[in-house]
Amino acid sequence: MTARVSVAPQDPVEFPGEPRWLDADEQRAWRAWLYSAQLLMDRLDRELTHETGISHAYYEILVALSETEGRMLRMSELADRCLSSRSRLSHAVSRLEERGWVRRQICPEDGRGQLAVLTDEGFAALEAAAPVHVGSVRAHLFDQLSPGQVEAMRDLGETLLRHLGPR
Amino acid sequence: MTARVSVAPQDPVEFPGEPRWLDADEQRAWRAWLYSAQLLMDRLDRELTHETGISHAYYEILVALSETEGRMLRMSELADRCLSSRSRLSHAVSRLEERGWVRRQICPEDGRGQLAVLTDEGFAALEAAAPVHVGSVRAHLFDQLSPGQVEAMRDLGETLLRHLGPR
DNA sequence: GTAGCGTAGTTGAAGGCTTGACTATTCCGC
DNA sequence: GCGGAATAGTCAAGCCTTCAACTACGCTAC
Numbered sequence: 001m002t003a004r005v006s007v008a009p010q011d012p013v014e015f016p017g018e019p020r021w022l023d024a025d026e027q028r029a030w031r032a033w034l035y036s037a038q039l040l041m042d043r044l045d046r047e048l049t050h051e052t053g054i055s056h057a058y059y060e061i062l063v064a065l066s067e068t069e070g071r072m073l074r075m076s077e078l079a080d081r082c083l084s085s086r087s088r089l090s091h092a093v094s095r096l097e098e099r100g101w102v103r104r105q106i107c108p109e110d111g112r113g114q115l116a117v118l119t120d121e122g123f124a125a126l127e128a129a130a131p132v133h134v135g136s137v138r139a140h141l142f143d144q145l146s147p148g149q150v151e152a153m154r155d156l157g158e159t160l161l162r163h164l165g166p167r
Numbered sequence: 168m169t170a171r172v173s174v175a176p177q178d179p180v181e182f183p184g185e186p187r188w189l190d191a192d193e194q195r196a197w198r199a200w201l202y203s204a205q206l207l208m209d210r211l212d213r214e215l216t217h218e219t220g221i222s223h224a225y226y227e228i229l230v231a232l233s234e235t236e237g238r239m240l241r242m243s244e245l246a247d248r249c250l251s252s253r254s255r256l257s258h259a260v261s262r263l264e265e266r267g268w269v270r271r272q273i274c275p276e277d278g279r280g281q282l283a284v285l286t287d288e289g290f291a292a293l294e295a296a297a298p299v300h301v302g303s304v305r306a307h308l309f310d311q312l313s314p315g316q317v318e319a320m321r322d323l324g325e326t327l328l329r330h331l332g333p334r
Numbered sequence: 335g336t337a338g339c340g341t342a343g344t345t346g347a348a349g350g351c352t353t354g355a356c357t358a359t360t361c362c363g364c
Numbered sequence: 365g366c367g368g369a370a371t372a373g374t375c376a377a378g379c380c381t382t383c384a385a386c387t388a389c390g391c392t393a394c
Contacts, residue, residue, distance in 0.1 A: 019305070035332070040327060087382070087384095153200050257373060279360065
């Protein structure tokens with residue numbers, strides 16, 4: 001993490017000069033954010049996987065598909081929505097195909113493209129998993145926060161998204 | 168159904184009946200948090216790995232060791248501080264050992280235990296990486312936020328940690 | 335029509351992570 | 365001391381992700 005190690009006055013190319021180290025308050029804020037984010041994601045993923053056999057990554061794919069007209073999306077569009085690389089998504093869809101939850105279909109408008117289509121079995125699996133996931137998010141996130149904190153969380157997230165966000 | 172082996176000393180969550188679904192505001196807050204957290208972590212890890220060849224996971228191990236008296240820790244203590252499983256840490260330390268940055272040492276007080284010790288080379292690698300990491304955290308996090316937002320971030324993180332947190 | 339380039343998506347190898355089993359050691363009650 | 369339970373750590377198998385090719389198609393200009 002942000003160790004306060006002193007460094008020789010030699011300039012690394014991209015980050016020249018002595019960096020502005022984090023002060024004690026920033027340290028504390030950063031660690032609290034990092035630890036809580038890691039623990040929360042880990043917890044949600046574990047509970048979902050354990051109760052339903054669906055990892056959070058797979059869950060996001062199923063959700064993204066279920067929210068579209070026709071329950072289908074181009075592979076790259078799906079990858080973008082899931083914050084996933086093309087390659088990663090391709091592998092993941094292959095594994096979902098093996099489970100019978102998604103199938104591939106050649107895209108009519110663009111011969112290069114593929115459509116990932118959510119099957120009825122896939123939708124049923126999602127329906128079964130959704131209450132578990134919502135339960136976890138409530139228990140470990142919303143039930144722990146005041147309305148003001150929820151508001152702050154949204155504000156924080158949206159501010160960061162404006163900087164990091166999809167282009 | 169599932170055996171539900173609870174690893175953490177925490178109540179397993181029950182998911183009875185119809186869940187309390189997220190309303191539109193909660194949805195929005197949740198997605199903003201989730202996406203921003205994923206993007207930020209991904210960004211920090213990528214920049215660090217790209218500039219220094221050290222992944223964020225390895226960086227955390229080096230930092231944890233560097234902050235202790237004697238720059239050494241028991242394997243399990245190190246795993247806890249890095250939010251890592253024992254197995255994962257054991258693998259990671261093996262790879263850090265191959266790089267010459269950490270070495271294992273039998274624990275004098277407990278024959279079962281191992282100490283992970285940060286070498287001088289490891290400390291030097293950390294010194295070189297630290298400015299890069301701090302630069303990323305500043306650029307993508309603190310430079311984007313107002314003082315009030317930083318305060319809110321700390322509050323949020325600490326509130327969640329009280330619920331999820333270690334022991 | 336075809337050359338050249340950009341885009342969409344897949345693939346395979348390499349390596350990291352997780353799970354569960356396994357060894358070795360210590361602790362504790364007798 | 366001794367036997368059983370608990371603890372520390374490692375290891376192997378399998379899954380997942382990444383990276384760097386690679387195939388296939390579309391678009392534009394000549």
